[in-house]
Amino acid sequence: MIKRVRSWLNQENSQQTHQLSPDNIPEHVAIIMDGNGRWAKRRGMPRIVGHQNGMKAVKRTAIAANDLGIKVLTMYAFSTENWTRPKDEVDFLMKLPQEFLAIELEELIEKNVQVRMMGHPEDLPSHTLSAMEEAVAKTAGNNGLILNFALNYGSRKEITESVKTLGQEVRDGILRPEDITEELISQRLLTGELPDPDLLIRTSGELRLSNFMLWQLAYSELWFTDVYWPEFTKDHLVEAIANYQQRTRRYGGLS
Numbered sequence: 001m002i003k004r005v006r007s008w009l010n011q012e013n014s015q016q017t018h019q020l021s022p023d024n025i026p027e028h029v030a031i032i033m034d035g036n037g038r039w040a041k042r043r044g045m046p047r048i049v050g051h052q053n054g055m056k057a058v059k060r061t062a063i064a065a066n067d068l069g070i071k072v073l074t075m076y077a078f079s080t081e082n083w084t085r086p087k088d089e090v091d092f093l094m095k096l097p098q099e100f101l102a103i104e105l106e107e108l109i110e111k112n113v114q115v116r117m118m119g120h121p122e123d124l125p126s127h128t129l130s131a132m133e134e135a136v137a138k139t140a141g142n143n144g145l146i147l148n149f150a151l152n153y154g155s156r157k158e159i160t161e162s163v164k165t166l167g168q169e170v171r172d173g174i175l176r177p178e179d180i181t182e183e184l185i186s187q188r189l190l191t192g193e194l195p196d197p198d199l200l201i202r203t204s205g206e207l208r209l210s211n212f213m214l215w216q217l218a219y220s221e222l223w224f225t226d227v228y229w230p231e232f233t234k235d236h237l238v239e240a241i242a243n244y245q246q247r248t249r250r251y252g253g254l255s
């Protein structure tokens, strides 16, 4: 059965229709939400206005993903490298989770969304961490969309930590080196039992991974758009999925 989805490339004009096949919706979509600063700069506004508007795009996209039947949506919100930005900007970014959740948590609960956090909590300010922990606790019993925020996330740090844990287990005699498998390493990463992303989206025209899910993206389909994150809508998500559905995933084999 083919469901017809009508898509507008932007609010003002044009109608592009995408046919989405409901039996090939990516289970896990990961997004590098980029371009907030440039979006604001283009409008002669400070970068933080871009982040504020980026938050609205987070809401839109989460609801859209839920509507489309995506199971896991991972959103890169703050990297381990983003601490090198000016303190004012970092402070502003660290206030966004509580602001976002204060406004949106109720609706997310209503929609059966399960909020998770993936990252290194130890460096986060306590107000940021407690807002996230509250949302995680309040939605833990939900079984709809998993909305996974990558916050203070860095893939190399994640892999390094998991290698350390495995090393300790070997030292303690819990594990033999020959027991270390790809599956075991996957389980030790912050994604745990989550499936690898089927589709990675990056906005703003940058064509790189910026230390995001390096292990988990091994066979993900990649989709890049020039659209800045604050302008990202459901239509862009539908466009990305329509493109994904046209691809043949070979995993090194033959189609």
Ligand code: IPE
Pocket (backbone or CB within 6 Å): 033, 034, 035, 036, 037, 038, 039, 077, 078, 079, 082, 093, 204, 229
């Ligand atoms: C993405 O937008 C948000 C974060 C990295 C926190 P940017 O802040 O990177 O915006 P640009 O890329 O400078 O335009």
Ligand code: IPE
Pocket (backbone or CB within 6 Å): 032, 033, 034, 035, 076, 077, 078, 079, 082, 206, 208, 210
């Ligand atoms: C990646 O964007 C991090 C997030 C979106 C949170 P950046 O803007 O930090 O990445 P670079 O610096 O362009 O690689």
Ligand code: MG
Pocket (backbone or CB within 6 Å): 034, 035, 036
């Ligand atoms: Mg950027």
